[in-house]
Amino acid sequence: xxxxxxxxxxxxxxxxxxxxxxxxxxxxxxxxxxxxxxxxxxxxxxxxxxxxxxxxxxxxxxxxxxxxxxxxxxxxxxxxxxxxxxxxxxxxxxxxxxxxxxxxxxxxxxxxxxxxxxxxxxxxxxxxxxxxxxxxxxxxxxxxxxxxxxxxxxxxxxxxxxxxxxxxxxxxxxxxxxxxxxxxxxxxxxxxxxxxxxxxxxxxxxxxxxxxxxxxxxxxxxxxxxxxxxxxxxxxxxxxxxxxxxxxxxxxxxxxxxxxxxxxxxxxxxxxxxxxxxxxxxxxxxxxxxxxxxxxxxxxxxxxxxxxxxxxxxxxxxxxxxxxxxxxxxxxxxxxxxxxxxxxxxxxxxxxxxxxxxxxxxxxxxxxxxxxxxxxxxxxxxxxxxxxxxxxxxxxxxxxxxxxxxxxxxxxxxxxxxxxxxxxxxxxxxxxxxxxxxxxxxxxxxxxxxxxxxxxxxxxxxxxxxxxxxxxxxxxxxxxxxxxxxxxxxxxxxxxxxxxxxxxxxxxxxxxxxxxxxxxxxxxxxxxxxxxxxxxxxxxxxxxxxxxxxxxxxxxxxxxxxxxxxxxxxxxxxxxxxxxxxxxxxxxxxxxxxxxxxxxxxxxxxxxxxxxxxxxxxxxxxxxxxxxxxxxxxxxxxxxxxxxxxxxxxxxxxxxxxxxxxxxxxxxxxxxxxxxxxxxxxxxxxxxxxxxxxxxxxxxxxxxxxxxxxxxxxxxxxxxxxxxxxxxx
Numbered sequence: 001x002x003x004x005x006x007x008x009x010x011x012x013x014x015x016x017x018x019x020x021x022x023x024x025x026x027x028x029x030x031x032x033x034x035x036x037x038x039x040x041x042x043x044x045x046x047x048x049x050x051x052x053x054x055x056x057x058x059x060x061x062x063x064x065x066x067x068x069x070x071x072x073x074x075x076x077x078x079x080x081x082x083x084x085x086x087x088x089x090x091x092x093x094x095x096x097x098x099x100x101x102x103x104x105x106x107x108x109x110x111x112x113x114x115x116x117x118x119x120x121x122x123x124x125x126x127x128x129x130x131x132x133x134x135x136x137x138x139x140x141x142x143x144x145x146x147x148x149x150x151x152x153x154x155x156x157x158x159x160x161x162x163x164x165x166x167x168x169x170x171x172x173x174x175x176x177x178x179x180x181x182x183x184x185x186x187x188x189x190x191x192x193x194x195x196x197x198x199x200x201x202x203x204x205x206x207x208x209x210x211x212x213x214x215x216x217x218x219x220x221x222x223x224x225x226x227x228x229x230x231x232x233x234x235x236x237x238x239x240x241x242x243x244x245x246x247x248x249x250x251x252x253x254x255x256x257x258x259x260x261x262x263x264x265x266x267x268x269x270x271x272x273x274x275x276x277x278x279x280x281x282x283x284x285x286x287x288x289x290x291x292x293x294x295x296x297x298x299x300x301x302x303x304x305x306x307x308x309x310x311x312x313x314x315x316x317x318x319x320x321x322x323x324x325x326x327x328x329x330x331x332x333x334x335x336x337x338x339x340x341x342x343x344x345x346x347x348x349x350x351x352x353x354x355x356x357x358x359x360x361x362x363x364x365x366x367x368x369x370x371x372x373x374x375x376x377x378x379x380x381x382x383x384x385x386x387x388x389x390x391x392x393x394x395x396x397x398x399x400x401x402x403x404x405x406x407x408x409x410x411x412x413x414x415x416x417x418x419x420x421x422x423x424x425x426x427x428x429x430x431x432x433x434x435x436x437x438x439x440x441x442x443x444x445x446x447x448x449x450x451x452x453x454x455x456x457x458x459x460x461x462x463x464x465x466x467x468x469x470x471x472x473x474x475x476x477x478x479x480x481x482x483x484x485x486x487x488x489x490x491x492x493x494x495x496x497x498x499x500x501x502x503x504x505x506x507x508x509x510x511x512x513x514x515x516x517x518x519x520x521x522x523x524x525x526x527x528x529x530x531x532x533x534x535x536x537x538x539x540x541x542x543x544x545x546x547x548x549x550x551x552x553x554x555x556x557x558x559x560x561x562x563x564x565x566x567x568x569x570x571x572x573x574x575x576x577x578x579x580x581x582x583x584x585x586x587x588x589x590x591x592x593x594x595x596x597x598x599x600x601x602x603x604x605x606x607x608x609x610x611x612x613x614x615x616x617x618x619x620x621x622x623x624x625x626x627x628x629x630x631x632x633x634x635x636x637x638x639x640x641x642x643x644x645x646x647x648x649x650x651x652x653x654x655x656x657x658x659x660x661x662x663x664x665x666x667x668x669x670x671x672x673x674x675x676x677x678x679x680x681x682x683x684x685x686x687x688x689x690x691x692x693x694x695x696x697x698x699x700x701x702x703x704x705x706x707x708x709x710x711x712x713x714x715x716x717x718x719x720x721x722x723x724x725x726x727x728x729x
Contacts, residue, residue, distance in 0.1 A: 024036060024038050024040055024042060024319070024320075024406045025040060025042045025043055025044040025406070025513065026042070026043045026044065026045075026551075026552075026553070027043075027044050027045065027554075028045070028553060028554040028555070029076055029077050029078070029553060030043075030074070030075060030076045030077075030551045030552065030553045031075060031076075031077050031127065032075065032126075033072070033073050033075060033123070033124040033125070033126070033170050034073070034315070034317075034401065035551060037251065037252075037253060037318070038317060038318040038319060038404075039250055039315060039316060039317050039318060039401075040317050040318075040319070040403065040404045040405075040406070040511075041073075041317075041401050041402065041403035041404070041508070041509055041510055041511065041549055041551075042403055042404055042405055042406065042510075042511045042512070042513070043510065043511070043512045043513065043551075043552045044512075044513045045512060045513070045514070045552055045553075045554055045559050046512070046513050046514040047514075047554065047558075047559035047595075048512070048514065048516065048552070048559050048561065048595060049514035049515065049516065050514065050515055050516065050530060050537060052595055053516060053528050053537050053538045054537070054538055055595045055596050056528065056538055056540065056561070056593050056594070056595060056597065057540075057593060057594070057595075057596060057597030057598050057599065058540075058591065058592070058593055058597045058598050058599060058600045059098075059560055059592045059593055059594040059597045060097060060098030060592050061098065061589050061590060061591050061592065061600070061601075062091070062093055062098050062100065062589060062590040063587075063588070063589055064085045064089070064091065064564075064566075064588040064589060064590065065588070066085055066086055066089070066566075066588045067566070067585065067586040067587065067588055067649065068086040068119060068120050068566060068568055068572075068586065068588065068649055069086055069119040069120060069121045069547075069566055069567065069568020069569050069572055070085060070086065070547070070548055070564040070565060070566030070568070070588050071121050071122070071123050071124075071399060071400075071547060071548050071564075071568070071569060072084045072085070072122060072123055072124040072125070072170070072548060072564055073124055073401065073508065073548055073549045073550075073551050073564075074124075074551055074562055074564070074590065075124070075125060075126075075127050076095045076551070076553040076555075076562075077127055079094065079095050079096060079555050079556075080092055080093070080094065080095055080101065080146075081093045081094070081095040081553075081562070081590075082125050082127055082132050082146070083124070083125065083564065083590060084122045084123075084124055084125050084134050084170075085122065085564075085588065086119070086120035086121065086122055086137075086566075086568075086588075087106065087108050087120050087122065087136060087137045088106050088108065088122050088134050088135055088136030088137055088140075088142070088167070089103070089104060089105055089106065089122075090103070090104040090125060090132060090134050090142075090144060090149065091103050091104075091590070092132070092146070092149060093590070095553060095555050095560070095592075096555040096556060096558070096560075098590070098592060101149075102148060102149035103149070104134075104142070104144055104149045106134075106136045106140070106142065108136050108137055108138050109138040110674050110675060110676075110677045110678075110679065111138075111437075111671075111674065111679045111680070112137045112138035112139070112166050113137075113641075113677045113678070113679050114164070114437055114438065114679035114681075115164030115165065115166050115184055115187045115437050115438075116137060116166050116168070116183070117183070117184075117186045117187070117439070117570070117640060118168070118183075118568075118569050118570040118571075118572065119568040119569055119570075119572035119649075120137055120568070120677075121168040121399075121568060121569055122134070122135070122136075122137070122167075122168060122170075123168060123169050123170045123247055123399065124170035125170060125171070126170060126171045126172060126173045126178060127146060128173040128178075128198060129198060130145065130146050130147070131143045131144060131145065131146060131152055131198065132144040132145075132146050132149075133171040133173065133178050134170075134171070135157070135167030135168075135169065135170070135171060135180050136167060137166050137167060137168070138166065138167075139156065139157050139158040139161075139165050139166060139167055139182065140154050140155065140156060140157065140167075141154065141155045141157050141167070141171060141178070141180050141196060141201070142154045143178075143198070143201060152201075153200055153201035154201065155196050155201045155203070157180055157182060157194055158182065159192070162436060162437070163184070163187065163188050163189050163190075163240065163436070163437060164184045164186075164187025164188050164189055164436075164437040164438065165182045165183070165184045165187075165189050165244075166182065166183045166184055167180065167181075167182055167183065168183045168246050168247070169181055169183070169245070169246050169247040169248075169249065169313075170247070170249075171249075172249040172250065172251050172258070173198065173251065174195065174251035174258050174291040175251070175253070175256070175291050175292070176197060176198055176199070176204075177195040177196060177197055177198060177204045177205075177291065177292075178195065178196050178198050179193055179194070179195045179196075179249050179251070179258055179260075179291075180193065180194060180196070180249075181193040181194075181244065181245025181246060181247075181249060181260065182244050182245070182246065183244050183246035183263075184244050184246075185242035185243060185244040185246075185263045185264050185265070185266045185311075186242075186264075186266060186439055186440070186441050187240075187266070187437060187438065187439060187440060188238075188239050188240050188266070188434050188435065188436060188437065188438070188440050189240045189242065189244055189266070190208065190209075190210045190212065190240040190241050190242075190243065191208070191209040191210050191240075191241070191242060191243030191244040191245055191262060191263060192206055192207060192208040192209060192245070193206070193207050193209075193245045193249065193258075193260050193289075194206045194207075195258075195291075195294060204294070205293060205294030206294065207221070207223070207260075207287070207289055207294045207296070208220060208221070208224060209243035209244075209245065209260075209262045209282045209283070209285075209287070210227070210240070210241035210242065210243040210282070210283070211224045211227050211228035211231060211241070212224075212237065213235075213237035213238075214228055214233055215237075221295075223282075223295070223296045226281070227281035227282055229278075230278045230279040230280055230281045231274050231278050231280055231281075232274040232275050232276035232277065232278060233276075234275060234276070235273060235274045235275075236267065236272060236273050236274075236434075238433075238434045239266055239267060239273075239434050239440045240266060241265060241266060241273070241280075241283075242263060242264055242265040242266030242273075242283060243262050243263055243264075243265065243266075243282065243283050244262075244263045244313075245260050245261065245262055245263060245313065246263055246311075246313050247261065247313045247314070247315065247399055248260065248261030248312065248313045248314055248315055248316055249261075250316045250318060250331075251291060252318055252329075252345060254329065254345075255329075255345060255346065256290065256291050256292065257288050257289065257290065257291060257297060257345070258288070258289045258290075258291050259286055259287070259288050259289075259316060259318075259331060259345075260286070260287050260289065261285075261286055261311070261312040261313040261314065261316065261333070261335070262282050262283055262284060262285045262286070262287060262311075262312055262313070263283070263284070263311040263312070263313050264283065264284060264306055264308075264309045264310065264311045265280055265283045265284075265306055265307070266440055266441065267440055267441050267442035267443065268307055268308065268309055268422075268441050268442065268443040269307055269381070269382040269424055269442055269443050270305055270306075270307040270382060271307075271382030271383060271424075272382065272424070272432075272442045273307075277305060278305070279301060279304040279305055280304070280305060280306065281299065281301060282299055282301065283301070283303075283306050284301060284302055284303035284304075284306040284310050284311060284312045284335070284337070285299050285300060285301040285302060285312055286299065286300050286302065286312055286316070286331065286333065286343065286348070287299045288345075288348060297348075298347060298348030299348060300343060300348045300349075300350060300370060302333075302335050302337060302339070302341060303335070303337045303372070304371065304372065304374075305374070307379070307380075307381075307382065308337075308361060308379065308389055308393060308422065309336065309393035309395075310335060310336045310337035310361075310395070311335060311336050311395070312333070312335045312336075313335075313399075314333065314334060314335045314336065314395070314397045314398060314399065315399070315401045315402060316331050316332070316333050317331070317332040317333075317402065317404045317411070318330075318331060318332075318345065319331075319332055319404055319406060319489075320406075321342070321406075321409060321489065321490070323342065323351045323352070323490065324351075328344055328345075328351065329344070329345040329346060330342050330343060330344060330345055330351065331343040331345055332402075332404060332411055332489050334356060334396065334397040334402070334411075334413060334415075335395070335397065336391065336393070336394075336395025336396060336397065336398065337359070337361070337391070337395075337396070338355055338356055338357045338358070338359040338390070338391045338396040339353050339354060339355055339356060339359070339365070339396075339492075340352075340353075340354050340355075340356055340411070340487065340489060340492045341353050342489055342490065349370070350365075350367065350370045352367075352489070352490050352491075352492075353365040353367060353370075354490075354491055354492025354493075355492060356396050356397070356415050356417075356485075356487070356492055357390065357391050357396040357415060357416070357417035358390045358391070358417055358419075358474060359390055359391065360375060360378035360379055360387075360388070360389055360390040360419070360474075361374065361375055361378060361379035361389055361390075362374055362375055363375055381422045381423050381424065381443075382424055385423065385465055386421060386422065386423035386462055386465045386466055386469065387421070387422055387423070387469070388419050388420070388421050388422075388448065388469050388470075388472060388474075388475055389419055389420060389421075389422050390417075390418075390419035390474060391416070391417065391418060391419060392416075392418045392419045392420030392445070392447055392448065393420055393422075393445055394416060394418065394420075394447070394503070394570060394571070395416065396415055396416055396417065397413060397414075397415060397416075398416075398506060398570065399569065400414055400506045400507055400508040400509075400547060400548075400549065401508040401509060401549040402508075402509055403509035403510055403511035403517070403549075404489075404511070405511045405513075405531060407513065408531065408532070409488070409489065410486045410487065410488065410489075410495060410511075410531070411486075411487045411488075411489045412484070412485070412486050412487070412509045412511055412517055412531070413484070413485060413487065413509060414482070414483070414484050414485075414500060414505075414506055414507050414508075414509070414519070415482075415483050415484075415485050416480065416481075416482050416503055416506070417478070417480060417481045417482075417483075418447060418448055418449070418479065418480035418481075418482075418503050419447075419448045419474065419475065419479075419480075420445050420446060420447045420448060421444075421445065421446040421447075421448070421451060421466060421469070422443055422444070422445055423443070423444050423462055424442060424443060424444075425442075425443075425444050425459070426459055426461070426462075428632075435684060436683065436684075437683075438637065438684055439636070439637075439640065447480075447503070448475055448479040448480060449479045449480055449503060451466065451470050451475070451479075452470075455467070455470075480503045481499070482499065482500040482501075482502060482503050482505055482506075483497045483498065483499055483500060484497065484498050484500060484507075484509075484519065484529075484534070485497040486517075486531065486534065496533050496534040497534065498529070498534045500521070501521055501522065501523050501578050502522075502576055502578055504522060504571060504574075504576045504579070505521055505522050505523070505576075505578075506522075506547055506569070507519045507520050507521060507522070507546060507547055507548075507549075508520075508547065508548055508549025508550070509549055510549055510550040510551060510552060510561070511531055512531075512552065515530060515531045515532055516528055516529070516530070516531055516537070517529040517530070517531040517534075518550040518552075518561060518563075519546075519549075519550065520545075520546020520547065520548070520550065520563055520565070521545075521546060522545040522546065522547060522567055522576065522578075522579040522580065522581065523545070523578055523579060523580055524541055524542050524543050524544055524545060524546065524579075524580030524584070524602075525539050525540065525541055525542070525546070526539070526540040526542055526546060526550070526563060526591070526593070527539050540593070540600060541600070541602065542565060542580070542591055542600045542602065543580055543584045543587070543600070543601075543602025543603050544565035544566070544580050544581075544584065544586075544587045544588075544589060544591075544602075544603060545565060545566065545567035545579050545580045545581040545586065546563055546564075546565050547566070547567065547568075547569065548563060548564040548565075548566075549563075550562065550563040551563070558594055559594065559595075560592050560593065560594050561592070561593045561594075562590060562591065562592040562593070563590075563591055564588070564589070564590055564591075565587060565588060565589045565590075565591060566581075566586055566587070566588040566589075567579055567580075567581035567586050568586075568649070572649065573639075573640070573641055573642060573643035573645065573648050573649070573650055574643045574645055574648070575645060575646070575647045575648050575649075581647065582606075582646070582647045583605055583606060583647075584602060584603040584604070584605055584606060585603055585606055585647075586649060587603045606647065608717075608718070609646060609717075609718040610718075611705060611708045611709060611712055611718065612654060612655045612701055612704045612705040612708055613655060613656070613657055613658070613701075613705070614705060615656075615661070615698045615699075615701035615702050615705065616658065616661050616698060618695065618698060618699070619691055619694060619695045619698065622691075622695040622698075626691075626692050626695050626696075627692070627695050627696045627699050628696075629692045629696075630691075630692035630693045630694070630695050630696030630697070631696045633685070633689055633692055633693050634693050634696060634697070637681065637684065637685065637693075638653075638693065644700070653697050653700075654697065654700045654701045654704045655701070655704075656697070656701065661694075661698070664690065664694045665687060665690050665691070665694075668680070668681050668682075668685065668690045668693070669681060669682040669685065669687065669690055670682065
């Protein structure tokens with residue numbers, strides 16, 4: 001690891017955070033990633049208001065030195081800003097000036113990139129009792145001295161390093177412990193969360209979210225004995241079951257409870273994962289755990305029998321609202337599955353369940369039982385063949401934080417109404433075995449806006465079925481809508497809504513008591529709206545894509561608004577043409593604003609594209625069958641990172657230079673570029689497999705070069721399309 005320390009790092013700070021209850025909404029400090037212990041992303045500060053927000057300008061900025069995903073919201077305590085970057089980097093900055101105090105660069109095993117479905121994301125730090133807590137992509141939890149950045153302790157959170165575990169979420173301090181989950185449900189993992197003692201990093205407790213194979217003997221806990229009966233005894237235990245807790249961990253000091261949101265199953269298809277069906281507890285559930293012991297208090301499964309990647313790992317808000325004439329402590333939660341839930345924090349009973357988007361997997365919930373009314377005709381792709389399912393796997397809501405204003409009783413959130421085609425790829429006759437540290441989804445996904453582009457790449461029998469499915473009214477009339485909404489949590493109805501730039505324009509929210517709503521856009525704008533009606537009040541073009549939630553704080557009487565910039569996350573390799581990352585590069589910065597600040601310096605536009613280099617001659621012995629095999633292997637193993645698209649964070653492999661072609665086997669099989677983040681694949685791919693992928697890429701490069709030479713001759717821009725979006729997992 002590398003630790004960069006500036007002299008100013010010797011400043012003192014009390015760092016009194018770590019799970020103390022307070023009024024809803026942050027004040028001068030922003031001591032939690034959600035601002036307050038409730039996770040509301042709401043501020044009581046009112047210095048910046050509707051009357052003066054037009055004067056907002058840049059106070060300072062800090063270059064994070066990277067060009068990947070930024071999803072964290074900074075924390076500010078006693079005039080010091082702490083924030084994380086991709087992989088688990090940590091930055092400590094003077095919150096008034098931006099002067100760097102220290103930077104922590106962890107030593108990360110870059111082979112972990114192979115098990116990172118959704119980029120090198122890190123969603124933030126926790127700060128408590130003189131320590132800054134952060135998880136790294138390769139599964140280590142670090143406690144850093146808040147004054148110096150030096151490592152106080154580190155803990156290995158991974159139970160089995162032969163499997164595809166990573167960390168992308170933020171730790172949560174719960175009294176004397178810090179709780180962290182792992183990502184990896186798309187790979188070959190069995191989910192869990194672990195609590196470590198804040199004092200020394202020793203393990204306090206661990207809660208598994210998925211049972212183990214009953215053939216191994218009794219389950220580790222009574223909770224798992226309860227769960228195992230909801231799984232087929234012949235489930236794909238070898239793959240792990242999924243259920244990773246990659247985000248959505250909240251501590252409730254009032255009840256001494258840790259609430260966790262549990263992820264999707266692996267493989268996606270229930271017919272593959274648990275052939276006999278069953279609810280498959282505790283997938284896609286909220287589980288309430290005793291903070292001291294880790295024992296379960298209650299659970300509520302938002303999506304029983306999940307087969308659609310409907311994780312419950314989306315951010316929760318703890319609130320006290322009036323329901324049916326009584327004020328109740330509740331969780332406000334909008335998971336991927338298309339509904340907004342109001343759940344009693346004491347009992348786990350759902351009090352309200354309202355749809356936010358179109359849903360084809362269910363026509364609603366029975367509030368008495370809390371169970372959905374399933375619609376297998378609209379969603380059972382594992383038995384009935386390809387289906388277009390609403391909402392799609394990106395979710396009606398995802399990781400990007402909402403904001404909740406308790407005074408207005410409004411829940412502000414970005415909402416995506418989009419479906420995706422889902423089908424189990426035809427078998428090629430090979431045995432279906434676990435692929436270690438690799439995708440084990442066994443399901444193909446194509447989002448509704450991409451159906452036409454992907455159609456020619458589908459297997460012929462699937463093509464014919466999809467041609468009929470695309471005539472569905474939902475698909476033809478509105479393949480998607482992406483909106484920012486102010487939602488009444490008890491009805492799910494929008495008080496107001498405005499359209500976002502595109503379906504990938506996902507963004508976090510900040511609401512303030514002065515009636516402002518802040519958010520970014522991946523087009524590069526910091527936007528300020530009237531929280532009462534959505535009216536645009538201020539827009540600042542930063543030239544950098546913004547997805548992370550802004551935050552606000554006050555130092556020495558001056559209120560600041562801060563946000564991190566950087567595109568990435570799910571679908572990170574497909575950079576939208578309307579994004580600032582596409583036109584200006586993916587600059588990672590912390591931008592901080594104040595009244596009467598200055599302009600923002602935009603990154604320089606990216607240079608025009610050059611015609612693809614001439615490919616080498618075809619590989620010896622390469623046949624059309626070899627090339628077809630290479631295409632299948634590419635989409636099964638490579639496409640999730642290498643979209644082969646302009647402006648992506650990873651190289652367009654249709655533009656390889658001669659040296660890269662010459663070293664292709666060494667790169668893929670021997671880890672030649674492992675320090676750059678390219679993992680090795682020799683455990684899954686043979687030399688013949690690598691050659692087949694290479695043969696297909698050579699063929700693709702020839703096609704691309706011919707197309708671009710023609711465009712150049714016609715005087716047209718070289719705006720080459722990406723490969724069709726087809727993920728044969």
